[in-house]
Amino acid sequence: MAQTEKTLEDLFLILMQDTYSAEKQVLRALGKMERAAESERLAAALDAHRAETEGQIERLQQIFELLGKPARGKPCEAMQSMLDEADEILQEFKGSEALDAGLIAAQQAVEHYEITRYGTLKSWAEELGLTEAVPLLGQTLEEERKTDAILSLLAKERVNVEAAEA
Ligand SMILES: [Fe+2]
């Protein structure tokens, strides 16, 4: 038996706020990584995902509206730590042949984090009967998965290009 009045709806709102803050942080970081990337294809993929991320932030705003709650972020410390690490790699490996490998790995960690968050949000939205929120969250989840897959391909391609050049 639950001991307090806290509900799954409260939990959903907290995760929404966390994810909203995380996406806004990601939006800023993607621009920075894009400018640093050595490979044009990686820069293009990061740019495309930056545009997608803007749409994802709008979807979260739509869901806050559905909930009748203000769109507000609760600073996501997990994302901040991941982005701080990405920034360290960017500074330390700038101009080196390993920079893109580091950027791809850092961004894949972000995508995996987002995939778990949206997976959870989507199943909680289903459980709570938030039928309009479910497809919005599903669409973002698909974009995060697709981005992760593209980054995996770019990582492989990098290795192949280096092998060919060796
Ligand atoms: Fe995202």
Ligand SMILES: [Fe+2]
């Ligand atoms: Fe993402």
